[in-house]
Amino acid sequence: RTVYVLNGPNLSRLGTREPDVYGAETFADLAALCRQTGRELGLSVEVRQTDDEAELVGWLHEAADGKIPVVLNPAAFTHYSYALRDAIAQRTAPLVEVHISNPAAREEFRHTSVVAAVATGTIAGFGLASYVLALRAVADLA
Numbered sequence: 001r002t003v004y005v006l007n008g009p010n011l012s013r014l015g016t017r018e019p020d021v022y023g024a025e026t027f028a029d030l031a032a033l034c035r036q037t038g039r040e041l042g043l044s045v046e047v048r049q050t051d052d053e054a055e056l057v058g059w060l061h062e063a064a065d066g067k068i069p070v071v072l073n074p075a076a077f078t079h080y081s082y083a084l085r086d087a088i089a090q091r092t093a094p095l096v097e098v099h100i101s102n103p104a105a106r107e108e109f110r111h112t113s114v115v116a117a118v119a120t121g122t123i124a125g126f127g128l129a130s131y132v133l134a135l136r137a138v139a140d141l142a
């Protein structure tokens with residue numbers, strides 16, 4: 001079974017971006033971890049990243065049409081994108097919201113997620129392991 005792991009803005013810069021917050025591992029490391037976890041769980045994992053809200057919305061439409069489960073790190077879109085929320089609301093399979101950091105322990109503007117209510121659930125604060133836990137949740141639900 002295919003699962004999309006979709007990543008929003010600035011996540012391509014993992015490893016160089018605020019390493020004190022997001023760690024030293026790169027986006028390539030994250031993609032490899034997700035694909036390896038998928039192999040262990042019997043899932044075919046497709047990892048994508050974009051800085052473009054319209055592209056991310058399009059991928060969510062694709063997932064909805066194909067009944068494809070999604071692990072989504074919406075990055076900063078989490079906190080303000082109603083377009084993303086409305087796209088997620090059309091989902092036809094489980095969708096797990098993930099965050100590397102724990103937004104609840106950070107700045108006030110990160111305490112709100114406009115997408116959480118339309119996700120199946122949320123995993124945050126475990127570093128890159130948040131994605132591993134999310135893929136396990138998808139495997140259990142699928």
Ligand code: DQA
Nearest residue numbers: 073075076099100101103110
């Ligand atoms: C993030 C948390 C967001 O607040 C932030 O805008 C990100 C990354 C995380 O994975 O911890 O870009 O989604």
